[in-house]
Amino acid sequence: QDPEETAATLVIMHSKVQSKDKGKGILIEEPKPLKGQAQIDMDEAFARQLEAELNANINWNEVIEQVRRKEKQDNEVMRHQALKRKPVTEAQA
Numbered sequence: 001q002d003p004e005e006t007a008a009t010l011v012i013m014h015s016k017v018q019s020k021d022k023g024k025g026i027l028i029e030e031p032k033p034l035k036g037q038a039q040i041d042m043d044e045a046f047a048r049q050l051e052a053e054l055n056a057n058i059n060w061n062e063v064i065e066q067v068r069r070k071e072k073q074d075n076e077v078m079r080h081q082a083l084k085r086k087p088v089t090e091a092q093a
Helices: 002-021 035-055 060-085
Strands: none
Touching: none
16 A cells, blocks of 8 residues: 555544544533522622631731821921911011
């Protein structure tokens, strides 16, 4: 036999094997979505869990310190803006 003919027959046989597969496979069913109240209960439980995680990660002492720094900065900015609004007198110039 000629090597080219054997290669051609092998390709043809291979394509016939592939044609036997008709796309039938094992179907995996998706889990059905929860109905009404069950979904609401699940969402509430997830929300409580998420809130607990977020609160656990917050360092409240640091938050209080940050608020105090912000108030101090606001007071300094207000003083500076008030000074800018006052007209310059001859004695200051």
